[in-house]
Amino acid sequence: METVVGVMPRRRFSRFWGRKTMFKKILIANRGEIACRVIKTARKMGIKTVAIYSDADRNALHVKMADEAVHIGPPPANQSYIVIDKVMEAIKQTGAEAVHPGYGFLSENPKFADALEAAGVAFIGPPKGAIEAMGDKITSKKIAQEADVSTVPGYMGLIEDAEDAVKISNQVGYPVMIKASAGGGGKGMRIAWNDDEAREGFQSSKNEAANSFGDDRIFIEKFVTQPRHIEIQVLCDSHGNAVYLHERECSIQRRNQKVIEEAPSPFLDEATRKAMGEQSVALAQAVGYTSAGTVEFIVDGDRNFYFLEMNTRLQVEHPVTELITGVDLVEQMIRVAAGEKLPFQQSDLKINGWAMESRLYAEDPYRNFLPSIGRLTRYRPPVEEATPTRAVRNDTGVFEGGEISMYYDPMIAKLCTWAPFRDSAIEEMRLALDAFEVEGIGHNLPFLAAVYDHPKFTSGEMTTAFIEEEYPDGFDGVTLSEHTCTRIAAAAAAMHRVAEIRRSRISGRMDNHERHVGADWVVSLQGQSHDVTISADKSGASAKIDGQTLRVESDWTPGDPLARLSVDGAPLVLKIGKISGGFRVRYRGADIKVHVRTPRQAELAALMPEKVAPDTSKYLLCPMPGLVVKIDVAEGDEVQEGQALCTVEAMKMENILRAEKKGTVKAIKAVAGDSLAVDEVIMEFE
Numbered sequence: 001m002e003t004v005v006g007v008m009p010r011r012r013f014s015r016f017w018g019r020k021t022m023f024k025k026i027l028i029a030n031r032g033e034i035a036c037r038v039i040k041t042a043r044k045m046g047i048k049t050v051a052i053y054s055d056a057d058r059n060a061l062h063v064k065m066a067d068e069a070v071h072i073g074p075p076p077a078n079q080s081y082i083v084i085d086k087v088m089e090a091i092k093q094t095g096a097e098a099v100h101p102g103y104g105f106l107s108e109n110p111k112f113a114d115a116l117e118a119a120g121v122a123f124i125g126p127p128k129g130a131i132e133a134m135g136d137k138i139t140s141k142k143i144a145q146e147a148d149v150s151t152v153p154g155y156m157g158l159i160e161d162a163e164d165a166v167k168i169s170n171q172v173g174y175p176v177m178i179k180a181s182a183g184g185g186g187k188g189m190r191i192a193w194n195d196d197e198a199r200e201g202f203q204s205s206k207n208e209a210a211n212s213f214g215d216d217r218i219f220i221e222k223f224v225t226q227p228r229h230i231e232i233q234v235l236c237d238s239h240g241n242a243v244y245l246h247e248r249e250c251s252i253q254r255r256n257q258k259v260i261e262e263a264p265s266p267f268l269d270e271a272t273r274k275a276m277g278e279q280s281v282a283l284a285q286a287v288g289y290t291s292a293g294t295v296e297f298i299v300d301g302d303r304n305f306y307f308l309e310m311n312t313r314l315q316v317e318h319p320v321t322e323l324i325t326g327v328d329l330v331e332q333m334i335r336v337a338a339g340e341k342l343p344f345q346q347s348d349l350k351i352n353g354w355a356m357e358s359r360l361y362a363e364d365p366y367r368n369f370l371p372s373i374g375r376l377t378r379y380r381p382p383v384e385e386a387t388p389t390r391a392v393r394n395d396t397g398v399f400e401g402g403e404i405s406m407y408y409d410p411m412i413a414k415l416c417t418w419a420p421f422r423d424s425a426i427e428e429m430r431l432a433l434d435a436f437e438v439e440g441i442g443h444n445l446p447f448l449a450a451v452y453d454h455p456k457f458t459s460g461e462m463t464t465a466f467i468e469e470e471y472p473d474g475f476d477g478v479t480l481s482e483h484t485c486t487r488i489a490a491a492a493a494a495m496h497r498v499a500e501i502r503r504s505r506i507s508g509r510m511d512n513h514e515r516h517v518g519a520d521w522v523v524s525l526q527g528q529s530h531d532v533t534i535s536a537d538k539s540g541a542s543a544k545i546d547g548q549t550l551r552v553e554s555d556w557t558p559g560d561p562l563a564r565l566s567v568d569g570a571p572l573v574l575k576i577g578k579i580s581g582g583f584r585v586r587y588r589g590a591d592i593k594v595h596v597r598t599p600r601q602a603e604l605a606a607l608m609p610e611k612v613a614p615d616t617s618k619y620l621l622c623p624m625p626g627l628v629v630k631i632d633v634a635e636g637d638e639v640q641e642g643q644a645l646c647t648v649e650a651m652k653m654e655n656i657l658r659a660e661k662k663g664t665v666k667a668i669k670a671v672a673g674d675s676l677a678v679d680e681v682i683m684e685f686e
Contacts, residue, residue: 020195022338023047023098023122028062029087029112030102032397033413034314035062038100041330041493050094052087052570054080056405061397061407068094075407076185084112091121098122098337099329104409107313108135108182124337125348126291126312131289134310137181144307146179147286151281152298152306154221157634165202166195176527178202180209180219187653189256191223200644204654211649223647224306226463227298229253230265232447235322235332238290239343244277245321245329246351246360252451254369255653260416260445260451261357266422266460272303283310291336292318292329296629316359316414319395323355323418353416354425358433362410365440365475371650372442372622373406378561379436381413391418404441406625406650412443422460426452434573434587437562446530451591478589480526488594489523490543491574492583493532493562496521496554496596497541502558522602525585525594529602539559540566581605618666620683621656622676626650633683637665646670646682657682 026042027050028035037051039062050067056075060306063069070090073080080086082105091099099116101107101124125131134140138156145151154176169176169192171526178201180188188209190201202218210216229250236242249265252259264273267632279293296308318329327349331341379400384392396413398404404412415436417428433449454470469475480488500517523530523545534545540553554565556576565572577584582595599604606634629647633639639659648655663685670682 002279009123018244021340023068023334025094025096026052026054026098026100026334027087027091027094027226028100028102028220029081029106030059030100031057031081031106031408033395033411034316034397035086035100036065036397037395038102038330039065041328042100042156042334045331045334049333050090050096051089052081052090054407056403058409059305059402061402070094074598077105077587078211078214082109084109084115087112088115088119088288091119093114096121098124098334100124100333101313103313103316104274104313108311108613109208110135112626122337124291124333126289126293128135128504129520130284130287130289130293131312134283134289134293135312137184137309138180138217141221141307142309143287144283147283147284149307150223150305151310152224154190154219156173156219159202160220162199162202165218165220166198169195169198172222173219174221175223177223178205178218178679180205180213180215181219182213183213183554188218189435192255200656203362203658204383206648208258208654224298224300224324226301226465227251228265228267228300228462229258229296229308230276230305231294231296231315231606232276233315233318233459234280234284234289234293234295235327235329235336236281236290236293237336237342237343238339240282241345242285242289242342243342243346244280245325245327246318246537247273247351248315248320250317250465251462251464252457254462258317258362259467260361260457261320261361262425264351267299267303269303272299272305276305277428279307292333312536314397316411317357319393319414319416320355320357323391323393324351324353325349325415326352339402353418354422355418356425356429358415358429358435358448359411359444360413360438360448361444362412363444364624365444365447366477367442367623368474369444369447370442370655371406371410371626371653373404373625373650374441375440376404376412377414378399378437379439380562381415382435382659383647386418389420390424390428392416392428393418399478406627412438423458427459430588431571433574434575435562437575439561445628446477446586446589447475448589449587450475450555453478453588465548472680475619477591479649480588480590480592484588485526485528486530486546486548487570487572488574488585488587489525489532490545490552491533491554491565492525492585492594492596493521493543493545493571494536494541494554495558495576496582496620498537498556499532499558518598520599522599523594524582524602524605526590528542531599565650578658616661620645620685621676622648622651622670622680623657624648624655625677626655626675628672628674628682629654630674631668631670633668633684634669635665638661638666648676 010462023050023396042049049066050614051069052072053063053403098341110128110131116123178190188205192201193197206216233245250261295312296662297305301307362372364372381394414663419425438447521532535542543550548566556563563574576588584596626648631646634645666686667684
């Protein structure tokens, strides 16, 4: 089933006006889920599409979906996707009349817009002047100040070196945000709370900015404590019409990278929403903006808002806006680029319901969210659907059996849900996450599930410091409530009974299989044991557990990795893996072993010693597949706790590995330029 865009049963703004001037063929200068997203709307509009791909993306989903595909070079983006000459050659080869840049890569590159204009090819985005004015964060803040838009205090000039960064940071006042001028998507951003962090953050930001954007300019601004990140979606045509499509709350962030977004914000009142929207439109009009764009703000606890930047492109999180407005933003970008007028006015754009978006990343939450690469041995998203009371949408660029590469952003998919109210949209997301199956790589599904159950999130009282404050030592899973454990124990006992009956049938040892499978079991999970008695009938089973009887119904078959059950009348969706004497169960951020034993087996199991994990404290292990950028110490050096040891780059992000305690370097096993696997030894300590 294809992704549904603007799925709610409401007025749709998608009439096909001006077909005589509409493009016949569009090239998408991007990859992954955004390329697939653009292709779907183009197909709906009857427009042919051209994909471009690197060696690493030869078998990618966006290549399979497009009408044509052109190879443009090796895997590194700076040798393929962001080489303007190669993209222009692909346009020439295919006769594409317009280019949609997606986000990232060339989407905010004025040189690319110049090249397209010179070739007579339409850019499905804003004019070059707007890209230069708003895409550069330093220039955009100056323009915003001139337009009387409230801005965060900071230094807008260019910064020469790390010591200059320290000096400026002291003038602005710690904490400060060090940011890449041409940055976006969390790349090239660091928070510094002291001089040492300012020096280190300046250099890391410059390196990331140069690698990701080809522009290493840096600026510094005051970091507003206890902020919320709220952005306004704007849409402008070339006939002087401009509207805002309300706001998105993007405060759940990690390393300045958005993780969960929603629309509207649970924090804004109507007056603040209107003021932010009108200010955003005024800013866009001041620079002659056309197409879709996003104006980002920091909002404090008193609803004072401060301009951060304007992204002159489509945003990753645009689906939640589409879900609450019914507007297909990609379609409107295409129509604006073709010279059409917006088919609606501000008064037409109402907020209908609530939408949530979860970014599914190839990042291992149990390894401090470090990138994970490899083959997707299983990839089964929840079914996309839309009704008047609920919707599920999944924007993705991968497929089961495909590879997650180390060369690009770690995003796998954007899972979205819609419902009439915020609490029901959250519940729809919980159920969708429960049903999302991903195997073969590390991923952040458990963490996403944990956030949606967190009281600070469900109350809407979060800030951009949410992850840092609630998970200061990283994420190590969730401890399930006693009530939830009881439900899972009942389900596990019923499932184990089904598996035992199946085994006895396959072995042929018994004639009446069900009669010879016991009714009494001891279920152990999260350090607790539950005595369970199972009584089965044709439609399910009753489980006597902890002094109560729970009805368990399911059509689960042994071997299925997803179990959809009803326990005591409420849905329960579990990800199931087989282990000796039970199951590996993953549910709502918890990853636990559930052992189901006979009473005698449970007695004997209690006498077994626990296996001790090997001691790796004397080694620095590579936490993710990546490239060693530099080694900061030498053999024989004495290092202090927190000292930088080396830098490893993966998926466009630099990761500084630090000493966990004081020690002496005994041996260094890697050098700059080495490609390392997970847990490969980088250095050994005495």
